[in-house]
Amino acid sequence: MMKIKVNIVTPDGPVSETEADMVIAVTETGELGILPGHIAMVAPLDIGALRLKNGNSTEHVAVNGGFLEVRPDVVTVLAQSAELASHIDLARAELAQRKAEVELQQKKNKVEQQMAELSLRRAINRIKVSGM
Known part of the structure; x- marks a missing residue:
């Protein structure tokens, strides 16, 4: 092939x-x-x-x-x-997820909210991929 x-x-x-x-x-x-x-x-x-x-x-x-x-x-x-x-540090990715979730709950301006949402998506992606 x-x-x-x-x-x-x-x-x-x-x-x-x-x-x-x-x-x-x-x-x-x-x-x-x-x-x-x-x-x-x-x-x-x-x-x-x-x-x-x-x-x-x-x-x-x-x-x-x-x-x-x-x-x-x-x-x-x-x-x-x-x-x-194989190179993803799961503990670091989970910490990034928790940090992004806290940032999302805080009242911030629109740009900061979008940045926190992107951080959360990236952390969740790394967690999912590490488990595949």
Whole structure:
């Protein structure tokens, strides 16, 4: 079976360089499945789990926004932040979730509320991905 090269990069540097049979990403318009030979495209990513399928196994990556660039032989994920499921510190993610929940309960302006909501979504995403 053909493979597609997958590069995951953040502002802090490369997170992963691997190959997969299929890549499944959460974009702002829904989930997108990519197989080798896929048409070239760019899509904005949402907060969610990037899944890299290889045979019967699946590797999960917590991605927090960014862009997905697809070419027939390579997928490049340019993410604001990304963590492999095996590298997520669950205790730290749970602490971030509690902190964001407290910030949401406090009366703040609209921008601060939106920032707290994003922090909460990112923390929940990391917790979910760590358990996959």
